[in-house]
Amino acid sequence: MAIKMIRDVIRDTIDEEMARDDSLIMLGEDIVGGNGAPGGPEAIGGIWGTSGGLWAKYGADRVIDTPISESAIIGAAAGAALTGKRAIAEIMFADFIGVCMDQIWNQVAKFRYMFGGKTTCPLVIRMPYGAGFNAAPQHSQVIHQFVTAMPGLKVVMPSTPGDAKGLLTQAIRDDDPVIFLEHKALYGVKGEVPDGDYVIPFGHARQVTQGDDVTILATGMMVGFAEKAAAELAQDGIGCDILDLRTTSPLDEEAILDSVERTGRLLIVDEAPPRCSFATDLSALVAQKAFASLKAPIDMVTAPHSPVPFARELESAYLPSPDKIVASAVKLMSYRRG
Amino acid sequence: MQLSREALIRAYRQMKTIRLFEERLHDEIALGEIAGFTHLYAGQEACAVGVCEHLGPTDYIISTHRGHGHCIAKGCDVMAMMKEIYGSRDGLCKGKGGSMHIADMNVGMLGANGIVGAGAPIAVGAGITAKSNGTVSIAFSGDGACNQGTTFEAMNMAVVLKLPVIFVFENNHYSEHTGEAYAVGAESMTARSAAFGMKAIKANGIDFFSVYDAMRELIDYCKAGNGPASIELDCERFYGHFEGDPQRYRGPGELDRIREERDCLKTFRTKVTEAKLLEGAELDRVDAEVSDLIDRAVAEAKQADRPTPQDVLQDVYISY
Numbered sequence: 001m002a003i004k005m006i007r008d009v010i011r012d013t014i015d016e017e018m019a020r021d022d023s024l025i026m027l028g029e030d031i032v033g034g035n036g037a038p039g040g041p042e043a044i045g046g047i048w049g050t051s052g053g054l055w056a057k058y059g060a061d062r063v064i065d066t067p068i069s070e071s072a073i074i075g076a077a078a079g080a081a082l083t084g085k086r087a088i089a090e091i092m093f094a095d096f097i098g099v100c101m102d103q104i105w106n107q108v109a110k111f112r113y114m115f116g117g118k119t120t121c122p123l124v125i126r127m128p129y130g131a132g133f134n135a136a137p138q139h140s141q142v143i144h145q146f147v148t149a150m151p152g153l154k155v156v157m158p159s160t161p162g163d164a165k166g167l168l169t170q171a172i173r174d175d176d177p178v179i180f181l182e183h184k185a186l187y188g189v190k191g192e193v194p195d196g197d198y199v200i201p202f203g204h205a206r207q208v209t210q211g212d213d214v215t216i217l218a219t220g221m222m223v224g225f226a227e228k229a230a231a232e233l234a235q236d237g238i239g240c241d242i243l244d245l246r247t248t249s250p251l252d253e254e255a256i257l258d259s260v261e262r263t264g265r266l267l268i269v270d271e272a273p274p275r276c277s278f279a280t281d282l283s284a285l286v287a288q289k290a291f292a293s294l295k296a297p298i299d300m301v302t303a304p305h306s307p308v309p310f311a312r313e314l315e316s317a318y319l320p321s322p323d324k325i326v327a328s329a330v331k332l333m334s335y336r337r338g
Numbered sequence: 339m340q341l342s343r344e345a346l347i348r349a350y351r352q353m354k355t356i357r358l359f360e361e362r363l364h365d366e367i368a369l370g371e372i373a374g375f376t377h378l379y380a381g382q383e384a385c386a387v388g389v390c391e392h393l394g395p396t397d398y399i400i401s402t403h404r405g406h407g408h409c410i411a412k413g414c415d416v417m418a419m420m421k422e423i424y425g426s427r428d429g430l431c432k433g434k435g436g437s438m439h440i441a442d443m444n445v446g447m448l449g450a451n452g453i454v455g456a457g458a459p460i461a462v463g464a465g466i467t468a469k470s471n472g473t474v475s476i477a478f479s480g481d482g483a484c485n486q487g488t489t490f491e492a493m494n495m496a497v498v499l500k501l502p503v504i505f506v507f508e509n510n511h512y513s514e515h516t517g518e519a520y521a522v523g524a525e526s527m528t529a530r531s532a533a534f535g536m537k538a539i540k541a542n543g544i545d546f547f548s549v550y551d552a553m554r555e556l557i558d559y560c561k562a563g564n565g566p567a568s569i570e571l572d573c574e575r576f577y578g579h580f581e582g583d584p585q586r587y588r589g590p591g592e593l594d595r596i597r598e599e600r601d602c603l604k605t606f607r608t609k610v611t612e613a614k615l616l617e618g619a620e621l622d623r624v625d626a627e628v629s630d631l632i633d634r635a636v637a638e639a640k641q642a643d644r645p646t647p648q649d650v651l652q653d654v655y656i657s658y
């Protein structure tokens with residue numbers, strides 16, 4: 001076991017997989033940095049520090065710095081993946097998915113099905129996402145709700161360094177396209193990372209805390225918020241069963257339903273706005289398949305139905321928080337059927 | 339072209355306002371006073387001002403993530419801009435957008451933009467309006483943004499529709515950490531624009547007069563119904579890509595050199611004083627006035643009303 005930050009785990013995992021598989025390539029803006037500039041290549045190694053040293057080690061044919069051209073980045077990664085390579089494409093901020101949505105949605109996600117199962121597309125699209133930096137409406141968003149809704153994509157949202165390694169390794173080795181979402185606020189989070197080959201299969205939630213009173217479902221930065229809330233709730237004798245879903249597609253339905261059947265109460269924490277979202281999807285799942293075990297209405301702590309605002313006060317009011325989660329859990333516990 | 343004294347002083351004041359606005363932000367950001375990502379425009383003042391001095395409120399511009407200079411040059415209120423950057427509810431966009439999204443439709447400023455390459459297509463639409471008004475629409479883009487498919491589409495559509503749109507490419511030689519020499523595959527941005535079928539020229543972005551004169555020609559050309567045009571401005575940015583950028587892609591001594599040899603404000607001062615168009619003392623007076631304005635803007639921004647949680651759902655037309 002090593003103790004590492006998520007940003008270093010991402011870099012090291014790509015490094016290990018590139019060493020293991022010569023067919024793996026990587027593309028993105030400034031993932032090398034300094035090309036065509038006086039400082040020379042590798043002046044930066046990715047603005048998130050997730051690709052430092054890879055260009056020097058694997059060369060410009062495998063670690064490919066691109067112009068600012070998101071459509072062509074995804075298209076090129078997809079074309080390479082269709083023709084014998086494995087590819088990792090980095091979109092610098094998940095918000096920029098808007099620029100390359102056709103390549104993701106109409107191309108990458110559909111190849112296998114539309115071509116009658118005759119091809120696969122081993123492509124990982126890495127996208128840093130999320131709020132918390134006052135980066136304003138176009139650099140703060142979550143996008144898991146859209147991509148989870150798209151048949152043909154797998155969607156991963158790690159929240160710990162260990163999970164980042166196991167899930168990224170799985171994503172790279174997977175024969176199908178994977179959207180790999182890295183919360184910007186979690187890059188600096190440190191934790192234990194298993195050494196050597198470490199793969200976490202998709203579709204398995206991680207049990208974060210165990211409790212008998214309220215099931216809390218969360219992903220990404222919301223997992224830590226839920227843990228903080230659970231620690232506070234524990235002092236009042238409220239036990240939280242927190243599941244970090246880790247992959248939104250495939251989804252670990254079994255773990256969710258098992259937990260709700262035990263606790264009878266469901267609280268979903270989601271950084272997305274509340275309509276047509278991952279939270280509403282989970283809510284529908286439980287309403288359909290575990291209705292009889294519910295002791296209270298399902299509750300959701302989400303962002304409001306608005307863009308992510310810039311000012312500090314506005315962004316913190318916008319985001320879910322441990323306090324909001326505590327309030328929701330207390331409300332669920334005090335619910336009495338009328 | 340011969341400018342009046344008033345026009346010269348006005349142009350200098352605009353450039354100086356941008357410079358001091360940005361220099362002050364650089365200091366305030368270092369103190370942790372300002373949230374979010376800020377991209378400073380200092381170094382490129384002659385571009386924004388050389389373009390916008392030709393424009394009125396019904397001419398349109400659209401800007402980039404590096405937008406403060408374009409905003410000031412187009413006439414956005416400096417006090418309200420500063421408040422926006424500080425996240426006040428009295429800011430130009432009520433603290434919702436911040437540095438990267440300053441806009442003011444009343445002065446024809448269609449917004450700074452956080453998405454690289456998003457501006458040019460919108461400028462084409464403003465060009466449709468401009469055509470019916472007899473005005474022009476300007477898309478500011480960088481050497482990085484020129485590589486987006488959106489920019490290519492916008493250029494082609496403006497040619498097809500013969501719109502009075504001017505694509506202004508500010509070539510500061512970097513897109514974030516990557517050099518223009520690597521990322522622009524064509525011989526030059528100008529050659530590429532020309533290949534789209536529009537009039538395409540270059541000017542010296544360090545020299546206000548070079549930009550100003552070239553823009554006069556292009557605006558007249560576009561207003562005469564000839565369709566769009568493009569101009570590439572060779573310029574420098576004096577700070578990092580964003581505040582906090584370690585700038586390891588720069589060469590040794592590069593920043594000192596460009597600040598010494600390629601400063602558009604110094605160039606302007608030397609030109610107008612040597613040609614005896616203006617006295618140094620007049621320019622010094624402008625410097626003092628602008629410095630005072632920026633001091634006031636910062637002091638007011640720090641005291642200005644803060645947004646409240648209820649403001650999150652203001653200007654959302656449907657909420658749940």
Ligand SMILES: Cc1ncc(C[n+]2csc(CCOP(=O)(O)OP(=O)(O)O)c2C)c(N)n1
Nearest residue numbers: 096404452453454480481482483512513514
């Ligand atoms: C669609 C999109 N891709 C990438 C980015 C990240 N980004 C912001 S500014 C920038 C560089 C832009 O370079 P250029 O157009 O030359 O403008 P400059 O920064 O030099 O003013 C990049 C890559 C973005 N904001 N939007």
Ligand SMILES: [Mg+2]
Nearest residue numbers: 480481512513
């Ligand atoms: Mg540039």
